[in-house]
Amino acid sequence: MSAVLAVTDLQIAFGGVKAVDGLSFSVQEREIIAVIGPNGAGKTSAFNCITGFYKPTAGAVILGGKDITGKRPADIAAAGISRTFQNLRLFPDLTVLDNVRAGMHLYGGQNWADAIFHTPRFTRSEGAYTAEAHHWLDFVGYEGARGVPIRNLSYGQQKQVEIARALARKSGLLLLDEPAAGLNYAEKQGLLSLCRRIRDLGTAIVLIEHDMGLVMKLSERIVVMNFGRAIAEGTPAEVKLNQAVIEAYLGKDDEEVASHGDA
Amino acid sequence: MSENVDTTLAPRMTRPPSSRLSRLFESRQLGWVALGIAVSAPFVIATPYALNVMTTAAIFVLLASGLNIVVGYCGLLDLGYIAFMAVGAYTSGIIAKAFDLPLIFTIPAVLVMTVLAGLIIGAPTLRLRSDYLAIVTLGFGEITRITANNLTVTGGPSGIFGIPGLLKIGDFDLQSPAVFYYVTVIIVAGFVLAAARLGRSRLGRAWRFVREDEDAAEAMGIHTYRVKLLAYIFGAIWGGFGGLLFAAHLSAVSPQSFIFLQSALVLMAVVLGGMGNMRGVVIGALVISLLPELLRDLAAYRYLAFGLLLIVVMVFRPQGFWPSLGYEPERRKPDIPDPAGATEASR
Numbered sequence: 001m002s003a004v005l006a007v008t009d010l011q012i013a014f015g016g017v018k019a020v021d022g023l024s025f026s027v028q029e030r031e032i033i034a035v036i037g038p039n040g041a042g043k044t045s046a047f048n049c050i051t052g053f054y055k056p057t058a059g060a061v062i063l064g065g066k067d068i069t070g071k072r073p074a075d076i077a078a079a080g081i082s083r084t085f086q087n088l089r090l091f092p093d094l095t096v097l098d099n100v101r102a103g104m105h106l107y108g109g110q111n112w113a114d115a116i117f118h119t120p121r122f123t124r125s126e127g128a129y130t131a132e133a134h135h136w137l138d139f140v141g142y143e144g145a146r147g148v149p150i151r152n153l154s155y156g157q158q159k160q161v162e163i164a165r166a167l168a169r170k171s172g173l174l175l176l177d178e179p180a181a182g183l184n185y186a187e188k189q190g191l192l193s194l195c196r197r198i199r200d201l202g203t204a205i206v207l208i209e210h211d212m213g214l215v216m217k218l219s220e221r222i223v224v225m226n227f228g229r230a231i232a233e234g235t236p237a238e239v240k241l242n243q244a245v246i247e248a249y250l251g252k253d254d255e256e257v258a259s260h261g262d263a
Numbered sequence: 264m265s266e267n268v269d270t271t272l273a274p275r276m277t278r279p280p281s282s283r284l285s286r287l288f289e290s291r292q293l294g295w296v297a298l299g300i301a302v303s304a305p306f307v308i309a310t311p312y313a314l315n316v317m318t319t320a321a322i323f324v325l326l327a328s329g330l331n332i333v334v335g336y337c338g339l340l341d342l343g344y345i346a347f348m349a350v351g352a353y354t355s356g357i358i359a360k361a362f363d364l365p366l367i368f369t370i371p372a373v374l375v376m377t378v379l380a381g382l383i384i385g386a387p388t389l390r391l392r393s394d395y396l397a398i399v400t401l402g403f404g405e406i407t408r409i410t411a412n413n414l415t416v417t418g419g420p421s422g423i424f425g426i427p428g429l430l431k432i433g434d435f436d437l438q439s440p441a442v443f444y445y446v447t448v449i450i451v452a453g454f455v456l457a458a459a460r461l462g463r464s465r466l467g468r469a470w471r472f473v474r475e476d477e478d479a480a481e482a483m484g485i486h487t488y489r490v491k492l493l494a495y496i497f498g499a500i501w502g503g504f505g506g507l508l509f510a511a512h513l514s515a516v517s518p519q520s521f522i523f524l525q526s527a528l529v530l531m532a533v534v535l536g537g538m539g540n541m542r543g544v545v546i547g548a549l550v551i552s553l554l555p556e557l558l559r560d561l562a563a564y565r566y567l568a569f570g571l572l573l574i575v576v577m578v579f580r581p582q583g584f585w586p587s588l589g590y591e592p593e594r595r596k597p598d599i600p601d602p603a604g605a606t607e608a609s610r
Contacts, residue, residue: 051482077484089482091475094468095591102472105465106484112493115464116457122464129465149589169483 003062004029004173004204005050005081010059011228012049019045020056021228027173032195032205034215037225038248043208044086046225047175051083052076064172078106082169084162086177086208092151096142099150099161100133103168107132136164140194156187167198174198176207180214192218216240224248288542289588294456297545301448305441314440318447320552322508325451327532327548328458328541329501334530335539335587336462337494338474339389340397343404344529347499349521350380350407351506353417356426356516365430366511367437377503378496385495389488392477404526412518422517429511438511447508454501459541461497470494471539535576536583543585550584 005027012020020042027033035043049056052073061069068076082103090099109125137146142160144153150161159179166174179195180188188211195205195218209215215222215236222239224232226248232239239245287293304317330344354376355369388399411417418424428438429446437446461467469490472480481487510516528551536547554572558565576584 053478053482072486073478073481074484074486077482083482085479085482089476089479091472091479093589094471094475095589097591098468098471101468102480102483102485105469105472108465110465112461112464112466112497115461115466118460125465145593147591147593165483 002029003027004031004064005206006060006062007046007050008060008062010046010049010056010061012045012054012056018228020049022059023225023229024059025223025230025233027204027206029172029204030199030202031221032199032207032219034219034222035206035208035225036210036212036215036222037231041225041248042228043225044177045228047083047177047208050076051081051175077169077171080171081173081175082166082171083175084159084166084177084179086181088155088158088162090150090158090162090165093149095149096137096144096146096153096161097130097133100136100164100168101129103136103165104129104132106169132168133164136168137161139167139197140164141190155182156184159183159187163194167203172202173204173206176205176209178208178210180209180211188214288585293542294452294459298448298452301452302445305444309441311440314444316553316556318440318444318512320549321444321447321451322505322512323529323532323552324545324548325454325508326502326505326529327536327544327551328451328455329498329505330529331533331539331541331544332458332461332470332501333494333498334533335544336467336470336474337491338470339491339494340393340400341495341498342397342401342523342526342530343384343407344400344498344502345521345523345526346384346404346407347377347380347502348506348509348525349411349516349518350376350499351503352510352516352520353411353423353506354503355507356423356510357416359427359510360423360425363427365427366507367430369507373503373507374500377499380503381496381499382492384499385492389491389495401523401526404521404523408518408521411521418517420518422515422519424515426510426514426516428514438514443512447512450504450508454504455541455545458497458501462539462541466490466493474539531573534583535573537586538583540583540585540587543583543587546584 003026007026008024010020010023011018023042023046025033035046037043045054048054050061052068052071052075055070059069060067063076063079063081066079068079071079091102107125107129109128110122113119114122114125134146140160140163142157142164144157150158153161159182163176163179180191183191192214195207199205207219219236222234222236223230224239224242224245231244231248232242234242301321305314326344326348329347330341333339333341333344351373354373355366358364358369358372359366384400384403388396388403391399411422412420428436429443430437437443462470469480469485472483472485473487473490477487509520532548532551533544534547535550536545537543555565555569558568561568
């Protein structure tokens with residue numbers, strides 16, 4: 001087992017606010033890690049630092065032995081991280097298939113001259129793009145129409161397409177920012193099995209999630225964040241009983257330590 | 264969030280074409296019909312005036328198809344597009360006149376100069392988004408015109424005239440009005456087809472991803488800056504060739520041809536026709552260039568009528584005459600096997 005991703009002492013400050021303040025954690029191959037914490041703990045900021053949308057003020061992000069700290073998001077994506085966003089960031093007016101094709105941009109296979117002259121290379125690569133797009137939509141269990149614009153889809157379907165788009169990148173590490181938010185029970189169960197199938201492809205997953213039931217069932221390790229740093233790390237069973245975690249969620253001196261069921 | 268595009272202008276057609284008529288409009292053969300109309304137009308009316316108007320309209324279609332790459336596909340609001348036409352026109356005019364060459368031999372120089380112009384204007388400005396980009400491109404457009412107005416090599420305010428024709432072999436002169444019209448139509452058709460094909464390719468999709476959401480595109484590994492620069496360069500090449508044809512058509516180039524109004528008119532053609540859809544843009548360009556001529560009977564009121572018509576169209580059809588289609592065929596190709604290696608993580 002080697003570390004896919006190693007984050008050390010990551011920091012970012014917006015003015016005086018230290019959103020991420022010395023976060024360190026690592027992700028092993030084929031591992032599912034959950035990052036939890038109260039709202040404003042810096043989870044999404046940490047994701048944005050790792051994927052290059054924010055330039056960290058200090059710290060290092062090492063992906064598969066390569067330093068990717070502060071690089072362009074596109075270069076980081078090319079290096080092997082794909083992600084979804086907290087609030088869906090799909091291309092609303094483009095079709096479902098086109099949205100998934102976005103994840104395949106780095107496959108190449110054609111250039112502008114091929115496109116202008118419709119060379120056999122172009123026809124071949126377009127066919128492959130379409131076939132792959134269908135493949136990933138099947139993989140995430142998407143059953144809706146595929147040639148219609150994304151804006152016509154329900155929220156749950158849009159979430160599926162966003163994961164399909166991220167998977168089409170075929171990277172070794174997938175960051176999911178609140179994948180279960182807004183999903184109903186059945187959809188959450190689908191997400192659970194989907195994440196396991198993604199892991200079985202050989203992809204490590206880091207997810208931010210507020211649904212404790214899902215987190216406890218799915219993740220192998222949990223990183224708990226508060227005030228920009230990791231306050232606890234361990235298996236779900238360990239984290240559940242961790243005093244610092246309980247304090248972060250429920251406040252100090254509270255004797256009614258509830259089990260972290262569905263939050 | 265990407266603020267590149269006003270969502271009220273974005274395509275919104277959301278269902279497959281239901282009627283036979285709308286299916287006809289989406290048919291692939293429609294381009295041939297359009298070409299047929301363009302080719303047969305001189306058989307209907309072939310007065311020198313009509314040929315002149317039609318040639319100008321064809322050149323205008325070329326400009327609009329180029330701007331559609333920048334504004335329609337990639338969502339970069341360019342208010343100084345006519346600068347690229349100026350670069351093309353002046354480059355071909357100056358070189359052809361200095362070496363007394365037929366204009367056709369200046370094509371490589373026009374290509375080089377427009378690509379350069381695209382890089383020079385695009386490289387510093389494309390880091391900006393939306394409104395800022397619009398203002399900077401507006402500035403560059405004016406800088407180009409004023410530079411042409413003040414340099415000696417461009418002939419100052421009076422410009423260059425007596426530019427040699429496109430090509431002359433023996434008695435066969437490409438410059439005679441009817442022949443020149445057909446040459447223009449063929450060149451323009453080629454460029455329009457190329458632009459439409461680019462729009463349906465991997466690069467064209469990348470442009471749309473950038474237009475819809477720059478950050479999400481970036482997260483998918485699309486180098487948005489590079490992709491935007493490519494859109495700009497392609498737009499510049501299209502504009503440059505428009506300039507070359509313009510110089511050939513009038514055999515004269517002067518700074519008055521490249522005022523801001525021209526940029527605005529080309530942009531109007533793109534928006535009116537339907538941003539991002541090459542068919543709509545061709546229609547838009549024809550309307551913008553031909554309508555003032557058709558309204559000539561109204562004399563002084565024709566621009567009033569023209570303006571009112573534009574307002575009415577934009578109020579009742581903000582997405583343009585013919586916006587790009589929001590759907591694609593659902594059918595799968597069963598002959599393509601599940602891609603091997605699709606399940607393999609690659610890093």
